[in-house]
Amino acid sequence: MEANRGRARWRCRRSLLELDLVLARFLETGFEHLDDEQVADFEDLLRCDDYDLWAMINGGKACETGRWQEIVARLRQC
Amino acid sequence: MSVNVSKRTFDAVIVGAGGAGLRAALQLSEAGLKTAVLSKVFPTRSHTVAAQGGVAASLGNSTEDHWHWHMYDTVKGSDWLGDQDAIEFMVRKANEVVIELEHYGMPFDRTDNGKIYQRPFGGHSMNYGKAPVMRSCAAADRTGHAMLHALYQRNVRANTQFFVEWMALDLLRDAGGNVLGVIALELETGEVSIFHTRATVFATGGAGRIFYSSTNAFTNTGDGLGMAARAGIPLEDLEFWQFHPTGVAGAGVLITEGVRGEGGMLRNADGERFMERYAPNLKDLASRDVVSRSMVTEINEGRGCGPDKDHVMLDITHLSPEVIMKRLPGIREISIRFAGVDPIKAPIPVVPTAHYQMGGIPTNYKGQVVAPKGDNPNTPVPGFYAAGECACASVHGANRLGTNSLLDLLVFGKSAGESVVEDFKTGNLALHPLPADAADQALARLARLESQREGNAVADVRLAMQRTMQKHAGVFRFNDLLKEGVTRILEVAESAKATYIKDKSKVWNTARQEALELDNQIEVAKAAMISAEARKESRGAHVRDDAPNTDEHPNGRDDQNWLKHTLWFSADNHLEYKPVNLKPMSDDVEPIALAKRTY
Numbered sequence: 235m236e237a238n239r240g241r242a243r244w245r246c247r248r249s250l251l252e253l254d255l256v257l258a259r260f261l262e263t264g265f266e267h268l269d270d271e272q273v274a275d276f277e278d279l280l281r282c283d284d285y286d287l288w289a290m291i292n293g294g295k296a297c298e299t300g301r302w303q304e305i306v307a308r309l310r311q312c
Numbered sequence: 313m314s315v316n317v318s319k320r321t322f323d324a325v326i327v328g329a330g331g332a333g334l335r336a337a338l339q340l341s342e343a344g345l346k347t348a349v350l351s352k353v354f355p356t357r358s359h360t361v362a363a364q365g366g367v368a369a370s371l372g373n374s375t376e377d378h379w380h381w382h383m384y385d386t387v388k389g390s391d392w393l394g395d396q397d398a399i400e401f402m403v404r405k406a407n408e409v410v411i412e413l414e415h416y417g418m419p420f421d422r423t424d425n426g427k428i429y430q431r432p433f434g435g436h437s438m439n440y441g442k443a444p445v446m447r448s449c450a451a452a453d454r455t456g457h458a459m460l461h462a463l464y465q466r467n468v469r470a471n472t473q474f475f476v477e478w479m480a481l482d483l484l485r486d487a488g489g490n491v492l493g494v495i496a497l498e499l500e501t502g503e504v505s506i507f508h509t510r511a512t513v514f515a516t517g518g519a520g521r522i523f524y525s526s527t528n529a530f531t532n533t534g535d536g537l538g539m540a541a542r543a544g545i546p547l548e549d550l551e552f553w554q555f556h557p558t559g560v561a562g563a564g565v566l567i568t569e570g571v572r573g574e575g576g577m578l579r580n581a582d583g584e585r586f587m588e589r590y591a592p593n594l595k596d597l598a599s600r601d602v603v604s605r606s607m608v609t610e611i612n613e614g615r616g617c618g619p620d621k622d623h624v625m626l627d628i629t630h631l632s633p634e635v636i637m638k639r640l641p642g643i644r645e646i647s648i649r650f651a652g653v654d655p656i657k658a659p660i661p662v663v664p665t666a667h668y669q670m671g672g673i674p675t676n677y678k679g680q681v682v683a684p685k686g687d688n689p690n691t692p693v694p695g696f697y698a699a700g701e702c703a704c705a706s707v708h709g710a711n712r713l714g715t716n717s718l719l720d721l722l723v724f725g726k727s728a729g730e731s732v733v734e735d736f737k738t739g740n741l742a743l744h745p746l747p748a749d750a751a752d753q754a755l756a757r758l759a760r761l762e763s764q765r766e767g768n769a770v771a772d773v774r775l776a777m778q779r780t781m782q783k784h785a786g787v788f789r790f791n792d793l794l795k796e797g798v799t800r801i802l803e804v805a806e807s808a809k810a811t812y813i814k815d816k817s818k819v820w821n822t823a824r825q826e827a828l829e830l831d832n833q834i835e836v837a838k839a840a841m842i843s844a845e846a847r848k849e850s851r852g853a854h855v856r857d858d859a860p861n862t863d864e865h866p867n868g869r870d871d872q873n874w875l876k877h878t879l880w881f882s883a884d885n886h887l888e889y890k891p892v893n894l895k896p897m898s899d900d901v902e903p904i905a906l907a908k909r910t911y
Contacts, residue, residue, distance in 0.1 A: 240820025244477065244499060247353050247531050249361035249457075252565055254530040255650065284361055285457060292645045 235270050242273055245280045253288055259312035268305075275301045317495070317504050317751045321743070322348045322473075324511040324732055325493055327480045327536060330358030331456065332700025332721035332728075333515030334463035335409075336679075339729025341470035345736060348507055350478045350496055352531060352825075355464050359517055359529045360721065363456030365433060366448030367413075367718035369406035373423060374430040374446035376438060379403045380901055382447065384440050386716060387904040390709025391852035391869065393549070393877070395893035396903055398677040398705040402716075402723045409722040410449050418462040419451050434599075435713040435911075448715045456718060479825065480535060481754040483512065483543040483696075490744045491681075491695035494539070495754040499825070502818035504758070506751060510741035511695055511732040514540065514673060514681075515725065518701035519836040520553075523666035524775075524782035526564045527556055536702040538832025540673045541839065542753065545683055545693065546879035546888070548704040549671030550836065551844035552853045554712055555787040557603040559665025561623035563650035567662060571643055572596045574635070576628045578607065579659060580615040586624075599911065601711075601787075604664035605855060608788040617661060625659035664787040668712055669836075670853065671843075672704035674879065677897065679703070679728025684879065689890035695741060697732060699724040706877065709892075710852020761827055767812030770827045776804045777830075777837050785844045790857045794845040801841045802885075808834045839880040846887055849874040852909075866908035875906075 243265070246257035268276060279287070279302045289295035290306050297306040324340050326333050329351035340347040351358070370377040382403040387394055414420060414428065421429040430446040438445035451458035467474075477499045484492040484506065493509040519534025520526040541547055558567040572578075577585045577596050590606040591598035598606075607624050616622050628636060633656045636644055640655075647653055647660045674682050676690060679699050685691035700721040707720055735741045784797025808830055813823040850859040850868025859868035876889040894903050 236817070237819050240817070240822060241500070243822045244820055244825070245353075247357065247529075249353075249357045249359050249529055249531075251362070251527060251529050251563075252646065252650075255563055255565070258530075284357060285454065292642075292649070294645075 238270070238273055238277070242277045242280065245277065248287075249284045250288060253284055253291070256291055256309055256312045260309055263312065264308050272305065276305050278302070279305060317506055317755070319506045319508055320348070321508045322346050323509060323736065324348070324513060325350065325507040325509045326513040326515060327494060328358070328515035328517060328700070328702070329355035329474065330515060330517050330700060330721070331360040331459055331463065331718065332725035333513070334460065334467055335722055335725030336513050336515060336697075336699055336729040336732075337467050337472045338463065338470055339726055340732055341467065341472040343733040345733065348473050348475055349467075350475045350480050350494070350507070352477065352479050352535075354476055355474065356460055358460060359532055360456045360460045360718075362529065363718055364453045366431065366450035366455045366715045367410060367459070367722065368433070368436060368447050368713070368715040369410040369449055369719065370403065370447060371407055371410065371428060371430060371449070373427040377445050377447055379406070381438055381440060381445065382406065382436070383901060384904055385436050386707060386713060388441070388907070388909055389435050389711055389713040389716075390707070391711055391909050392871070392875065392906050393552075393706065393709030393851060393892055395706050396895060397893050397897040398707050400896040400898065400901060401677040401727070402705070402707050402719060405723045405727070406719055409719070409726055413459065413462060413722065416462045416466045419458055420449055421451060433714045436715070459718065479828065480539060481757065481828065483539045484746065484750050485543050486744055486747050489693060491693060492744055492746055492750065495751050499820055504751070504755070506746065508743070508746055509695075510736065510743050511697060513679075513728050513732065514698040514702055515700045516702045518669040519833060520666045520669060522777060522781050522833050522837045522840065523553070523786075524778035525559050525561070525663050525665040527559055527566050527665050527667045533829035533833050534702070534836040535829065535832045536698065537673060537839075538835040540681070541835040541882035544881075544883065545673060545681060545696075546881050547671065547836070547839040548674040549706060549710075549843070549878050550669070550839040550880060551847050551878060552670035552710050553666050553840065554668040554670065554853050555600070555604050555664040556667040557600055557607060557664050558626055558662040560646065560650045561618070561661035561663045564665050565646050565650050566665070567626060567643055567646065567660060571626065571628060571640060574628070574639055575631055576626050578603070578662075579625045579627050580610045581617045581621065582615060586610050586615070601853065601855065604787040607664055608786060612788075623661045623663045626662045627659035628655050629657065629659060668717065669701055670704070670706075670708040670710065670712055672702050673698040674877075675699070675703045675705050675724070677705055677724075677727065678731040679724050680731055684888060684890070689879070689888075697728040699728040710854060757828065757831065761811070761813055761824055762816060764810065764812045767810040768807050770811050770813065770823065770830055773804060773808050773811055774826075774830055774833070776807070777801070777833060780804055781837055781840065785841050788855055788857065789844060794841070797841045798845050801837055805834050805838055835882055838882070838885060842885055843878045843880050843887065847874060847878065871906055
């Protein structure tokens, strides 16, 4: 499971600085508190296209996938 | 870390899967070469995605245009440091690579009659500077994103073999200087593998993260430059970095020029709209370099804002909330998130921010890496090619024009690929045997990190490097600060030899990744600082306080002594210089004669 967390951490490396910054804040503040199932959901969210992910985080686009909504809400606070 | 090193054999390995890497890969795969592409991140998360503006090509769809004019603009933009053979090659190839991209499915904006729509962009002109020209081909404000997706899909079709989440550690060379491939680490398994090849193409992007304030994504750590430098290849013209005037202080995220276009004003700690003093006519809308230097002068003279007096303010509070909400919603969001201020109520803290690296691994216009050998400063290094921001062809010289970076990666990605295919067909690419010690350097770096039980935190060394670069080799440069900067960056480089990571795990070890990346960043930082200290003139993006604008040296440029490319060598930090090629590739165009760069 530690490996999965490491993988998720690495996949926070994105093409856009805005996302790098938000995800880095999340890694420092919220990530450690995720349980294994939430880590899996987070990794799934990280598969999104970068502009779509940014739009979800900055509120330009609604997050329509139920299991991502809690994490997206947390990312919006980062 | 005890590791067994596996070996894989390919015709070619490409390191980096941004625009240049994918374009090169396509050329090789479609020619039937067995090609491996290594990428630290999934290809469509490469930083090419962030390029918004467009790609320059003199298609002439929206206004009259000619490659001669594009060449003139690029040479002038480069402040005559660009090589005119490479620039001619690039601008003449532009139409071809853009139309190819269109055929790959790139969703360019269209004119009413269905042609690729073109928009104007700063620095691009018709008839040798007479009027703005519409030369930029764009896909809304997502040009890089659309380009990368089109190239990735095309590579999938061509059966390019991707090694995703692999980090190249070092370049492999034999005693004769032949390049034999790379040694790389798979993040998922911790496997270390030699990619033994006939051809190696670096397309690893820029290293803008060596500065404290950078618009670059975290992944831009100059890995190709670090690997090349450690393997004895010089780095060219790394004193030249393009800064954007308005990055959010402390974060780097860009605030577009459009904000000042809407009426935004820069203010110092006294609340003064200081650009009125520096550029009485254009004020806040003066060119990027003028605005950036004015901001730094305010900060250096003690009129910066905040507790550390290290930034200025971009003020749009005089605009109505409706205008801000309607025309600048994304900027408001960025300001709230990254500066903690709502620009409707308070000004945004901003600083000049590193944006693009003009220098890099020296290449010719064929994408072959070149280095001095005997009397020839441009001798191809057998088996080694490079393209994109990591390479220096040199088309951007001392300053890059907007929309020429996406063009660079398409043209030189393709050109490097064509050169590999050509060299392969003509039998010029042998699979040279691997020396017994091929893996030693990379394994020693890994072993040091494994065995180091105490030392310097990677984040601390990185921060020291970034602060040093920002303070001593920023947008406006001073002799005493540069001299101190050289001493300081060499101290930081020493401390980087003793980085320590607590986490010794084998797989998905991001701490180890960052330590390995820091080794590469340090190489670039040394090259940049030492090259900048040595160049005693102002040219393009390299502006020194002690090389001002005079009649003898317009804009501080000294062609008599400094019309030459810098080459920095890692082994002993020495510099060499080589001439700028002022002669175009063909007789179809006259050389662009030296002149003062004014707009």
